[in-house]
Amino acid sequence: MYRARAILALLFVSVLTTNAGGVGIAEATDANRPDQIRPVTTVTSTDDAALIARGDYLAKAADCAGCHTAPKGGAPFAGGLGMASPFGTIVSSNITPDAQYGIGAYSYHDFARTLRGGVARGGKHLYPAMPYPSYSKITDDDMRALYAYFMHGIQPVHTQPPATELPFPFNQRWVLAFWNLAFAPNNVYEPRHGRDAQWNRGAYLVQALGHCGACHTPRGPAFEERAYTENADVYLTGGVNDHWFAPNLTSDPGSGLGRVPAEHIGSFLKNGHGGGLVTFGSMVQVVEDSTQYMSDADLNAIARYLKSLPAQRQSGTYEPRSLRARQGVDAMRTGAVQRPGAGIFLSFCAKCHQADGTGKPLKYPRLAGNPAVLAADPTSLIRLLVEGGQSPETAGGPPCEKMPAFNKKLTSEEMARVLTFVRNTWGNNAAPVTTHQVTALRDGIHK
Numbered sequence: 001m002y003r004a005r006a007i008l009a010l011l012f013v014s015v016l017t018t019n020a021g022g023v024g025i026a027e028a029t030d031a032n033r034p035d036q037i038r039p040v041t042t043v044t045s046t047d048d049a050a051l052i053a054r055g056d057y058l059a060k061a062a063d064c065a066g067c068h069t070a071p072k073g074g075a076p077f078a079g080g081l082g083m084a085s086p087f088g089t090i091v092s093s094n095i096t097p098d099a100q101y102g103i104g105a106y107s108y109h110d111f112a113r114t115l116r117g118g119v120a121r122g123g124k125h126l127y128p129a130m131p132y133p134s135y136s137k138i139t140d141d142d143m144r145a146l147y148a149y150f151m152h153g154i155q156p157v158h159t160q161p162p163a164t165e166l167p168f169p170f171n172q173r174w175v176l177a178f179w180n181l182a183f184a185p186n187n188v189y190e191p192r193h194g195r196d197a198q199w200n201r202g203a204y205l206v207q208a209l210g211h212c213g214a215c216h217t218p219r220g221p222a223f224e225e226r227a228y229t230e231n232a233d234v235y236l237t238g239g240v241n242d243h244w245f246a247p248n249l250t251s252d253p254g255s256g257l258g259r260v261p262a263e264h265i266g267s268f269l270k271n272g273h274g275g276g277l278v279t280f281g282s283m284v285q286v287v288e289d290s291t292q293y294m295s296d297a298d299l300n301a302i303a304r305y306l307k308s309l310p311a312q313r314q315s316g317t318y319e320p321r322s323l324r325a326r327q328g329v330d331a332m333r334t335g336a337v338q339r340p341g342a343g344i345f346l347s348f349c350a351k352c353h354q355a356d357g358t359g360k361p362l363k364y365p366r367l368a369g370n371p372a373v374l375a376a377d378p379t380s381l382i383r384l385l386v387e388g389g390q391s392p393e394t395a396g397g398p399p400c401e402k403m404p405a406f407n408k409k410l411t412s413e414e415m416a417r418v419l420t421f422v423r424n425t426w427g428n429n430a431a432p433v434t435t436h437q438v439t440a441l442r443d444g445i446h447k
Ligand code: HEC
Pocket: 059, 062, 063, 064, 065, 066, 067, 068, 083, 090, 091, 092, 093, 094, 095, 102, 103, 111, 114, 115, 120, 121, 125, 126, 127, 128, 129, 130, 131, 146, 150, 164
């Protein structure tokens, strides 16, 4: 539905102006000529070294490597990762300091304009798959540190990633100039009065570098994030991207963070485990590539900021002390349950998640009271069940554990039943999952 609306919105703009000519992508030439490899500039001053080290930290907080590194051992920052968008697959650029295929020729001004305005050196408009609307809020000091790191802290890689080839009208990059005018914010983060330094640090990390809203804020008809700050109620209330639903991060006590204490949010971001929750789906990469490297002070600031967001878009509830919840737990213990989905749960899921839904600490997530399980939109739960998953591997966290894929073991109807069961047992109350939702998602991901 969104896709159709986006096409209409963009077509509308593109018929208004004729033949403005998209900016082409350079032809691929022979890669890896050793004479083209430029040594990393020697850094002598300790000030410079400190600036580069800070840029390294900020690049991790902004997850530049996560999108700019090809899967399966691609050289860091050399681009080539294909990213699904409603318009087609968009391939990330080489952002190593290689003069020909990377950003070696970028001045500081070019760099800042690309990150803040989405306009690359030479005037090429970038698709908002690159989160420049969030990066527009990066402060000048941080931008300089990032620039120092990208110019002097990493090795140039002399390869060209495959070109992005979108169908008309989406290949008309100039249209994005209008998109930017309509949707993209372009102000550096302004600390909010009446809030202390820790809160503002958290807001800055979430809104600017962390670009958390790129996944956690719902998108509008033209793929725009519907808000970029907590001033709007929809901000961080959950969104679907590439067939993963990133849940509500406001204080909704059902499917949001209302019942999750700040320290659990911090450890969830540090090593993917917090109070029995385990990161899954597209959040695994965020933890592995980005948040695990953040300092405790920064993670606490993020948690503090998220906890300050009032509950919005409430859905789902958790009532573990209700009579129904207690009867359900007893029935599961004795195996005397007749509800649809219970048998599947006991046969296929309980050995890891336990019959009472409490999981195993630092191994298998609890499903009872788990906000992600109560999410308004079950997209991520269905996808995880179909494909399986793997908890994140981090420097400080426990070893990673696997959740098996069930696409060969369970039918779509059985998946709907067991998820409905999980969402309505042990005190969990959330909308049922329908077979149609399962088959629609399986069609979407071709599994
Ligand atoms: C969510 C994914 C994502 C993240 C995170 C991301 N980028 Fe990008 N970036 C992209 C994509 C995709 C493109 C190519 C867009 C296009 O072709 O229109 C791109 C393009 C660019 C370009 C343009 C290069 C050129 O000349 O073509 C630069 C520079 C850049 N990114 C730098 C960065 C830096 C620095 C960071 C971290 C602060 C970063 N990006 C983080 C996805 C991302």
